[in-house]
Amino acid sequence: MLTLYSMPSSGNSYKVRLLLALLGRPYHHIPCESQSPELQTAKTEGKLPLGKVPALHLETGEVLSESNAILWYLASGTSWIPNDPLDQARMLSWMFFEQNRHEPVIAVRASLRSYPHLADEATPELLEELLVSGNSILDLMEHGLQGQDWFAGDTPTIADIALYSYTHTAEDRGGFDLSPFSAIRDWLNRTGALPGFEPLTGPAHG
Ligand SMILES: N[C@@H](CCC(=O)N[C@@H](CS)C(=O)NCC(=O)O)C(=O)O
Structure with missing residues (x-):
């Protein structure tokens, strides 16, 4: 196992x-x-x-x-990776974006607000800077979802899972306001409704 x-x-x-x-x-x-x-x-x-x-x-x-x-x-070998090489490349592109640009801003802001051992680093200036850059990351995602239900191709892929993880806690943990991002909110609901979906149940850190 x-x-x-x-x-x-x-x-x-x-x-x-x-x-x-x-x-x-x-x-x-x-x-x-x-x-x-x-x-x-x-x-x-x-x-x-x-x-x-x-x-x-x-x-x-x-x-x-x-x-x-x-x-x-x-x-690998499941529908979570599309067959079409172009869709695969699009999927990977969002996954690299998630690690290089999304996680270092949106997850980091959530961590600074949640983990007691990081409280000293959570200055108002840094939180404001992360809020501004996080909103531009969310803008890019909102744009990426225009006219499509999923980030890469017509069906959900592992790019959706990678991006879902820290985006669905962006409001309560990260302190972002998702109300202007209607495509992201619809996508979050769509992902949360997938058969077999399990919520994040760990404590409110990171
Ligand atoms: N890029 C890595 C990041 C892994 C990472 O930073 N894990 C953190 C939790 S989010 C960790 O292990 N922290 C414990 C430690 O550094 O001691 C991934 O996506 O797996």
């Missing part, structure tokens, strides 16, 4: 749990919350090759790191 080391509060970890739920794949879960002894143990026992969660341990003993690479592996 697959074993997933993941952080209950974290969007990067939630992506993987969400895809496993949507695929109906059973797995053994080892929760490693931020600042917890379990996270430290996983690190010292060498369970996290890149030092971060999520990490997926396969039945073969191989270990995969990086949430979006894990999504790719789990989705």
